[in-house]
Amino acid sequence: MENVILIVHLLLALALIGIVLVQRSEGGGLGIGGGGGGTMSGRPPATPMGKVTWVLAIAFICTSMILTILAAQKSAGSSVLDRIGNQPAAEQSDDGDPVLPSAGDGLLPPSGDDSAPLVPRAD
Template identity: 65%
Template sequence: MENVVLIVHLILALALIGVVLLQRSEGGGLGMGGGGGGVMSGRAAATALGKVTWGLAGAFIVTSIALTIIAANNSAGGSVLDRLTATPEVEDSATGDALGESLLPPSAGDGPVVPLAD
């Protein structure tokens, strides 16, 4: 169920971006004027695109709330911080020491002892 709502949410987001980009810039924010023409008149197109934008925005908000409710129901009731403290340490197989225990580089005395030949 969560995947279906998430896919619908992503499609709504892309459609909302597309509809907003199709709208005419009335304020001239980028210095571009909206060219006239087309099948619909300028005011009717703004009204139709405005209604589509409001509809997509409403559906986007509904899917956002639905995803929040689904995520809250799927959570185990625990905090993410509680799960971080319960992680086991990984041991190095060669030395048996816990990895990340020391951040210093190994010194000469840490290696194996090799007897010198006479």
């Protein structure tokens, strides 16, 4: 379900970008300024392209809100900051410096016995 809404959201974004770029620039963005479009009002008449832009914008905002709600439902019940607060305190040495945990054997290279995996050589 979330993938379908995400695909629709992306298609709406591309369509909205395309429809805005196709429209003619009238110099008075957002209806500001006079243009002589109306006889008595400063607002230009609604064009079909303008109506399509509004429909795409409203659909884009609706899919954005739906995706936000779906993401909030799938999220964990706690904040990242809450998870940081539950970490144990770092140990400190006698001089006040934090003690780093040991790396263990995980970072050592494999031993030379027969049970070790074969490693290619750069001869």
